[in-house]
Amino acid sequence: MFSIERRNAKRRKVERERQANNAPHLVEYYHEAGDPYSHLMVQVLPEFCRRFDVELKIILVAPPPDWAAPEREKLESYARTDAARLAERAGLKFNDAGRQPSREQVEVANTMLSAALGAEAFFEQAEQIGAKLWANEDIETSAHESANHDAVLQDGAEQRDAKGHYLGATLLYGGEWYWGLDRLHYLEERLTELGAATGGNPSPIFVPPSILTGSAPASSGDRPEIHWYLSFRSPYTGIVADRIKALADAYGADLKLRFVLPMVMRGMEIRRSKGFYIMSDVVREAERLGIPFGDICDPVGKPVERGYAILHRAIELGKGYEFAKSFLSGVWSEGIDAGSDAGLKRITERAGLSWAEMKPLLGTEDWREVEERNQAEMLSYDVWGVPSFRVGDTAAWGQDRLWVTEDALKAAASSNDTSTGAV
CATH class of the missing domain: 3.40.30.10 (Glutaredoxin)
Structure with missing residues (x-):
């Protein structure tokens, strides 16, 4: 059930169907306000869109359900720490303020994000909104922005659930999921193989860090x-x-x-x-x-x-x-x-x-x-x-x-x- 051969066979089938329907390379991105990994993603997805001939569909979602986050407070705390480390390694922006944005702040953020769906500047706005969320700054809404975003989030959650995932900061292409910055390179590689890269064979936006396999310089002191x-x-x-x-x-x-x-x-x-x-x-x-x-x-x-x-x-x-x-x-x-x-x-x-x-x-x-x-x-x-x-x-x-x-x-x-x- 889980093998490279099965996966590749499925990929070939998806690509045949796409070509037969003359369809674009459709990538779905599931964004969660108040999720640190989503905040990192909106900083790199504009570059991803420049590098690849894709149609990107943005879908807003609420936090994962309880079954997917059994220790929610620990998950949130660790995610902030992890995202801060990842941002530093990748040259992105995220500062762990030591607490989650308030429910009220996230509500306002979702109101603005819902209004921005479909806009060319969505990622720019999402990054600005996210920066204010994590800095604990007030987010002002415009008069034309509707506060009724619940239906948008519910629809996004239903789509994500029906297609087989449970987290934000996720990308879906051709039946395969890619969670966060760490797995973006897999999608880039796949699209490059399909000829969807706009500039030849681009290097990954974020290369998975490697570790030392030889011998480190000798150190004095206690053995770690x-x-x-x-x-x-x-x-x-x-x-x-x-x-x-x-x-x-x-x-x-x-x-x-x-x-x-x-x-x-x-x-x-x-x-x-x-x-x-x-x-x-x-x-x-x-x-x-x-x-x-x-x-x-x-x-x-x-x-x-x-x-x-x-x-x-x-x-x-x-x-x-x-x-x-x-x-x-x-x-x-x-x-x-x-x-x-x-x-x-x-x-x-x-x-x-x-x-x-x-x-x-x-x-x-x-x-x-x-x-x-x-x-x-x-x-x-x-x-x-x-x-x-x-x-x-x-x-x-x-x-x-x-x-x-x-x-x-x-x-x-x-x-x-x-x-x-x-x-």
């Missing part, structure tokens, strides 16, 4: 620690294991594995649209990074619990990473059934552990206390999903945020060198 919050049921965790280990090795950091239960095993609702988008996104990220992925045996439930019972002991034996890597590769790229003894034995033994010693741990509960501590610690940093990473007090959520972790490692090394007088 990377805390890796992971779940065996997370496909994003599945494609980050090699990279977080390489980053830890490059900086001589101690990689601390902090396993937590998957969201669905913590009582959170994951609807089909969210699961479908995640899996589709992981496929293209794995393809870009050259990471095997796609032969899947979902470990939800008992397989995760069995895995954690062994992982808890493997960490004590100094084999935590080896077992985690073996498990993740097994269930996400090799189709190994971790719920079976044969499958888990294979996963265990190739990690350098004795199956005879590990098998008696299955069904034990010692790992649960550790998982609860890990989960509480993770939540205390305003992140509740995985994979997440922490260096000191700097926490970052997502396999595409390793550059934040690397920046924190660099800052820690610089601080150590300064305090010890190293040159």
Whole structure:
């Protein structure tokens, strides 16, 4: 269901239909007032429209529904922090004021945005409105602007839901979703391949940051620690294991594995649209990074619990990473059934552990206390999903945020060198 071949076949079908109907390259953009990622998007979409021969349809939406934002305050807090980091890296403007715009401010913003739909200067106005929202400045409406924007937002939410997404700052083209600045390059690449670029083969507006894979300059002081919050049921965790280990090795950091239960095993609702988008996104990220992925045996439930019972002991034996890597590769790229003894034995033994010693741990509960501590610690940093990473007090959520972790490692090394007088 989730493979490069299926995706490419669907793309070819969409393009044949577009050409047969002599239709334009239609891109839909879903904008949410009060969403920091949407504020970044309106700063780059004018350039995107200059670079590509597309018809861009702008659709306004309200914040995601409760099922998609189970920890809404943490989501909002982390999104502001993350957007500020992303803006600095991309050369865009966003300042985290430490709080969300008020409901009244967002209402006024939506009134003005609704009136601006269809205007050539929509993005300019949206950027100005967003800047005032985040600066906590008053937004004045004109007399001709209607306050009845509820129908516009409701219609936008219904369109987004019907087409398979739940967030703002999202783009839809030919049945595929692209969330935020981080995934814009995928759409640019696709349109370029279709001959829709107006200037040849343009470089991406925002290139995904890379991380060091060699060895960082030696630093004095204590060995840094990377805390890796992971779940065996997370496909994003599945494609980050090699990279977080390489980053830890490059900086001589101690990689601390902090396993937590998957969201669905913590009582959170994951609807089909969210699961479908995640899996589709992981496929293209794995393809870009050259990471095997796609032969899947979902470990939800008992397989995760069995895995954690062994992982808890493997960490004590100094084999935590080896077992985690073996498990993740097994269930996400090799189709190994971790719920079976044969499958888990294979996963265990190739990690350098004795199956005879590990098998008696299955069904034990010692790992649960550790998982609860890990989960509480993770939540205390305003992140509740995985994979997440922490260096000191700097926490970052997502396999595409390793550059934040690397920046924190660099800052820690610089601080150590300064305090010890190293040159």
